[in-house]
Each structure stands twice: as structure tokens, then as C-alpha cells.
Amino acid sequence: MPVKEACGLLGIYSSRMDRSIAKTVYYGLFALQHRGQESAGIAVSDLRSIKYHKGLGLVSEVFDEKNLEDLTGKIAVGHVRYSTTGSNSLNNAQPLVVRYHSGELAVVHNGNLINAFEIRQELEKKGFVFHTTTDSEVIAALIAKSGTDLVESAIQLTEKIKGAYSLLIMTKDKLLAVRDPHGFRPLCIGSYNDAYVVASESAALDTIGASFMRDVCPGEIVVFDKSGMSTCNVSVERKSLCIFEFVYFARPDSVIDGVSVYMARWKAGKILSKEHPVDADLVVAVPDSGNVAAIGFSDGTGIPVGMGLIKNRYIGRTFIQPSQRIRNLGVKLKLSVLKELVNGKKIVLVDDSIVRGTTMSQIVNMLKDCGARSVHVRVSSPPVKYSCYFGIDTSSRKELIASSYDIESIRKFVGADSVGYLSIEGLVEAVGMKDRDLCLACFTGNYPLKAPRKGKKYLFEKR
Ligand SMILES: O=P(O)(O)OC[C@H]1O[C@H](OP(=O)(O)OP(=O)(O)O)[C@H](O)[C@@H]1O
Ligand SMILES: NC(=O)CC[C@H](N)C(=O)O
Ligand code: SF4
Ligand SMILES: [Mg+2]
Secondary structure, three states, rough: OOOOOOOEEEEEEEEEEEOOHHHHHHHHHHHHHHHOOOOEEEEEOOOOOOOEEEEEEEEEEOHHHHHHOOOOOEEEEEEEEOOOOOOOOHHOOOOEEEEEEOOOEEEEEOEOOOOHHHHHHHHHHOOOOOOOOOOOOOOOOHHHHOOHHHHHHHHHHHOOOOOOEEEEEEOOOOOOEOOOOOOOOOOOOEEOOOOOEEEOOHHHHHOOEEEEEEOOOOOOOOOOOOOEEEEOOOOOOOEEOOOOHHHOOOOOOOEOOOOHHHHHHHHHHHHHHHHHOOOOOOOEEOOOOOOHHHHHHHHHHOOOOOOOHHOOOOOOHHHOOOOOHHHHHHHHHHEEEOEEEHHOEEEEEEOOOOOOOOHHHHHHHHHHOOOOEEEEEEEOOOOOOOOOOOOOOOOOOOOOOOHOOHHHHHHHHHHOOEEEEOHHHHHHHHHOOOHHHEOOOEEEEEOOOOOOOOOOOOOOOOO
């Protein structure tokens, strides 16, 4: 959706040298590709030094046999990026690898800091030189400038930075996994053979044959080194796991903090069908992220679900393209209507979210062009009215259709016969967590942390 994603992380600590460690990270990143498609990178430590390779584009475009073979070692971290602070450029790609007093350091970050500007200014005044325009570099800088005990440095880091961060920090002989005290973004731990794995989503563990052990807790620092795995809890604020992970970002086969993303989406669809029933012949999903909610809607009503929209499986998520013109084309390149199925039918069209409304208005149009008698739009999340500052590059508020249009105006805009959104209570019920443990700010405007004074994506470019 024209809300950008969340970045994906994967790290491995193996108790022995592993010639194929980078390949394993590669497959794990491949499983996390939906979280970021702008750049990818892997850094590996062989206990003496850190080598890395990164580039712009998809995991499969950045890596080949040759550059993976060069990355052998014992510890590794990988990243797929969607930029939230700083442009999409090679310079801003992660892992960020820096030299510091104790050798080298590689950092991968999922989330977005809300006080990066202030910290960077403070460090620049002290003579620090920054090489990127991302918020993530302040994390590397703060670790690099503190003392020699990495865990102590990480604790100090968590006291200083504010916002959303699931992090992996690798030195030549240690791997640290850190989740911010609010637990905005997911992070989980697994293991295979004699290795520990840390990943943004459990689906990536499944892909590389690792078994799930547990989630990293909000406010926790987990250390992997020659003595195995140990943990230290720093501080826990009010938990604020991003509910949009369940709505859209995460894969349906992931389980986040004990909740199956598939089940949450299915229940959201079912509850939506009770909140906004409609007389129709066929439920059609907007693929991909509307698929599971459409099944839930169908199961909740008995209206059959059919593949009225076919997705070109080689097209990435619509919002990769930056300009509105290309984005408009994107929907058509990506989806086509199965005319035989929709012709003459009353359709319930289910999607997970409406952001700018671009996707929905085009699809309603396409369905009507193919003979649909009526199109009833059902959305398995509440209206997105507020921007996100915690690792999702939502459009500015004025671009969010629900921030300035009411439901009836949205219905007119998308050209549907009716529009129904899931309520906030319905979505929270579908996820099954307490609402106080979730961030719901893009629906409610109640931010768990004060919105930053300077929160623009190109904060460090335009100075
Ligand atoms: O209102 P808009 O601004 O058009 O954005 C909303 C659409 O974008 C997302 O899908 P996307 O195409 O990104 O990815 P998907 O194929 O994974 O659903 C989301 O699922 C909606 O379909
Ligand atoms: N989507 C993310 O998690 C982005 C991480 C970081 N803020 C960046 O822009 O690189
Ligand atoms: S504002 Fe929305 S997208 Fe951002 S963290 Fe909160 S729930 Fe997630
Ligand atoms: Mg979609």
C-alpha cells in the first residue's frame, strides 16, 4: 500500500565457522522481502573482521553465488530496507558497518527514531561526522562512542534513543538483539543445529529450517556470544505493538507475540462481515493482503469467495514506485479481473486497508467495466487518518483519504455502491491482544510517544 513497509532483519550466531552462513541469511531475507524492497545487505564476522555486501534492489538482485561465497564466518546480520528516514540510496543501505575503538560494528535497524535529529545535532557539535542520511546511523554512532562493554553500551543506547527499533548489533565476536521498550516492531528468536537465529518474523525462521524459540520482549537485550544466549531486560514502557503488522505488513504465516497473523486477518474479515453485512453473490479479495480477510468475510456470511482478481505474481508491492503516475499504472500492471466470474454479480470487494484510495478506486472501476452489477467495498481495518512515525513511511496526513473525507465521500471517490470499514474495537478483538498493548495511532491519533518536532523523511538531506 502506499504506506511503506517496515524493514526486515535476520541475524545468525553459529557456534562454529559456517561457510554457508551468508546463504542462510540470504534465504531468510528472501522470506522477509515483503518488508522492504529498496535495498538489501549482509555482513558476516569470522571473529577477526567484518565483511559485507549490500546493494540497491531486491535480495535476488543484490546477491549472487560469488558475493555470498565471499561472506563466510560465524556471525551474520542481514537487512532488507524500506526507507523511513533518508533517501533510498546505496549509502543509506544496511547493514551500517563502522569502525570504532574496539574494531568493527554492524547495525541493522527496523523502525524509526523520533529523536534522531536532536541526537545527531548533539553528536555533530562534538565533532562526529555522519556518512548517511538515515536515523539508524545515530544508533551506530552512539554504540561506537561509548565504552568497551557492548552490553553496557546497548543499555545506554536504549536510554538515549526514542521511537521504534528492533535492532541487531554485531561485533566481531558478539551478536545483540534489541527490541525497544514499547515493542513497536516484532523480533523473534529461533535455533537450528548449533546456531541461534533472530528474525523480524517467524516465517523467516520456518524458511531456513529454524525452530521458533520465543519473541524478544519489549525492552529486552539478548546477547549471543561464546557462552551461549543470555538476556537483560532494560525498561518496559507501555507496550505498543504496531497493529498494522497484523493488518498488512507481516506475512500471514508469521506469529507475532503469540498471535497468528493469519488468524487475526481471518477474524477481522469475519467480524467485518457482522459489522457491515451486505446482500451479495460473491466475495472477492484484493490480493495479496486482502486474501485472508476475504475468506473470513465469506466464512462469516456463507457468501462464496472467488478469485475475481488475478495478480501477476512477478509484480512487487504497488508502492515501490515513488510517483503517483507510476503508482496508478502499478495497480493495472499487477491486477486483472476474471470477467467470467464477476460479470452480472453483486460483489463484496475486501481489502485490508485504504490509504490514498488509489488502489480501491481503480479496482472498483475495473470490476464495473467487467460487468459487476454492484461493488460493495469492505475494509478489514478502520480508516487510516494519521501518519506514522514509527517505522512506516505513511503518506503525509493530507494524502490519507480518510483524514479529510468521510465514509460517504470515500464511497463516491472509489465509485463503490457501499463502503464499510472494520471498527477499532473489531480489529482489536480480531488480534486478541489488549488494546493498551497495541499502537493504534494511525487510526486514533493517540501516539504512544509524542510525535517528533522534526519528523520528515528527508530530515538529514535538506539541511
Ligand atoms: O489506498 P492505497 O493508497 O491505494 O493503498 C492501499 C492498498 O495498498 C496495499 O496493497 P499493496 O498493493 O501495497 O500490496 P499487497 O499486494 O501486498 O496487498 C493495501 O493492501 C491496499 O490494497
Ligand atoms: N522501515 C524501516 O524500518 C526503516 C529503518 C530506518 N529508519 C531507515 O530508514 O533506514
Ligand atoms: S501509527 Fe499505525 S503503522 Fe505506525 S506503529 Fe502505530 S499502528 Fe503501526
Ligand atoms: Mg493490497
